[in-house]
Amino acid sequence: MTIKRIRFLQELLDFVGMGGRLHLAWISSAEAQKFVQVVTEFTQKIKDMGPSPLLALSHGRPGQGFEASQTTERSPGAGWLQETLEKPDERGDHSSMREQIRTWLHEGELDVFLGFKEIEGHPLPYLFSKASLEEVDALIIEAPRYPLETMVATMVNSQPGIKLGVQGDETTRKALNVLSVWNQVSPESVRVLDPADFTSEATGRGRSPESSEPGPVKLQLGLDSCMGIESVHAMDQDDRIKRWMYEFQKCIKCYGCRNVCPVCFCKECSLEHQDLISTGTVLTEVPIFHLVRAVHMAGRCIDCGMCEQACPANIPLRLLYRKVNAIVQELFDYENGVSSDQPPFSILGDKVVLEPKPIQ
Numbered sequence: 001m002t003i004k005r006i007r008f009l010q011e012l013l014d015f016v017g018m019g020g021r022l023h024l025a026w027i028s029s030a031e032a033q034k035f036v037q038v039v040t041e042f043t044q045k046i047k048d049m050g051p052s053p054l055l056a057l058s059h060g061r062p063g064q065g066f067e068a069s070q071t072t073e074r075s076p077g078a079g080w081l082q083e084t085l086e087k088p089d090e091r092g093d094h095s096s097m098r099e100q101i102r103t104w105l106h107e108g109e110l111d112v113f114l115g116f117k118e119i120e121g122h123p124l125p126y127l128f129s130k131a132s133l134e135e136v137d138a139l140i141i142e143a144p145r146y147p148l149e150t151m152v153a154t155m156v157n158s159q160p161g162i163k164l165g166v167q168g169d170e171t172t173r174k175a176l177n178v179l180s181v182w183n184q185v186s187p188e189s190v191r192v193l194d195p196a197d198f199t200s201e202a203t204g205r206g207r208s209p210e211s212s213e214p215g216p217v218k219l220q221l222g223l224d225s226c227m228g229i230e231s232v233h234a235m236d237q238d239d240r241i242k243r244w245m246y247e248f249q250k251c252i253k254c255y256g257c258r259n260v261c262p263v264c265f266c267k268e269c270s271l272e273h274q275d276l277i278s279t280g281t282v283l284t285e286v287p288i289f290h291l292v293r294a295v296h297m298a299g300r301c302i303d304c305g306m307c308e309q310a311c312p313a314n315i316p317l318r319l320l321y322r323k324v325n326a327i328v329q330e331l332f333d334y335e336n337g338v339s340s341d342q343p344p345f346s347i348l349g350d351k352v353v354l355e356p357k358p359i360q
């Protein structure tokens with residue numbers, strides 16, 4: 001297992017352009033000479049590779065001087081979110097779904113249904129219940145931009161036995177499966193209602209929009225999820241790290257990526273753990289902040305894209321986590337949200353307090 005964990009980290013570091021800088025060797029306490037030899041050889045290897053690419057960060061940002069504000073990072077098609085928010089009339093007819101929810105609430109099949117309602121012009125998560133069945137008429141079908149799944153986990157944990165329905169889709173089912181294998185949700189307590197099952201109309205409101213082509217800035221300096229994992233591998237290490245650092249350094253540490261993630265549930269977040277990331281500074285610790293989160297998403301990320309959608313800095317987080325998922329699948333034959341057994345590892349080790357919350 002240790003070998004696989006280290007391979008995971010080696011491949012992740014290589015993906016961001018820092019390959020070859022992590023080594024594992026088995027040395028017993030009785031093998032002093034071997035210890036000296038391994039350390040000497042690895043130290044020499046690191047020296048031969050030259051200064052850490054991260055040192056460049058203290059001498060100015062990669063891409064500094066490029067007038068990013070005068071051009072666009074992404075293709076015009078990336079305005080999906082704005083576009084859909086401006087077209088509430090295109091939500092389609094979902095009266096049969098509303099009728100089904102009303103029936104289940106009335107007959108006690110469900111105690112509450114977690115869906116969306118427009119409040120003061122904003123589509124917001126809303127709990128519909130038997131106490132006010134008429135409110136179900138106001139239910140709208142909305143592309144999830146909120147972590148409904150973690151809300152579900154909070155509700156079923158605080159009210160054991162509650163019969164809960166939630167608007168969702170295949171991604172929701174995957175997220176709930178992840179929460180289930182991490183002991184956050186009992187699958188039998190949640191019923192997912194997919195709007196697509198109630199209408200022949202294409203809602204066009206899936207949760208995974210992404211730009212179809214990178215804009216000129218991404219092409220020249222950065223990365224975009226639509227470039228794909230293979231395109232990153234095709235770059236040399238220097239190019240890779242420069243591009244990732246260009247992206248990571250835009251981070252404003254708003255924690256939006258974590259807060260919106262439907263499978264982030266730790267009671268103590270690694271992104272605020274002082275042993276992992278220095279806290280209290282405004283700027284993000286680059287690239288540690290992003291690598292810690294990437295590592296922590298191993299065995300969890302269901303590629304919903306919400307983190308990237310929420311990121312105000314246009315960082316291609318999905319590309320990074322897709323690589324994490326690919327490594328996990330290759331090394332452990334584990335598919336997040338599909339495999340029903342426990343994830344094969346808690347990659348950060350035992351000392352950091354990151355255990356999932358028990359169901360109470």
Ligand code: SF4
Pocket residue numbers: 257260261262263264297300301302303304305306307308317318321
């Ligand atoms: S893409 Fe992965 S990391 Fe990002 S919000 Fe979705 S599940 Fe979380």
Ligand code: SF4
Pocket residue numbers: 250251252253254255256257258307310311312313314315317
């Ligand atoms: S959402 Fe983007 S800017 Fe905010 S913390 Fe995450 S990576 Fe950084």
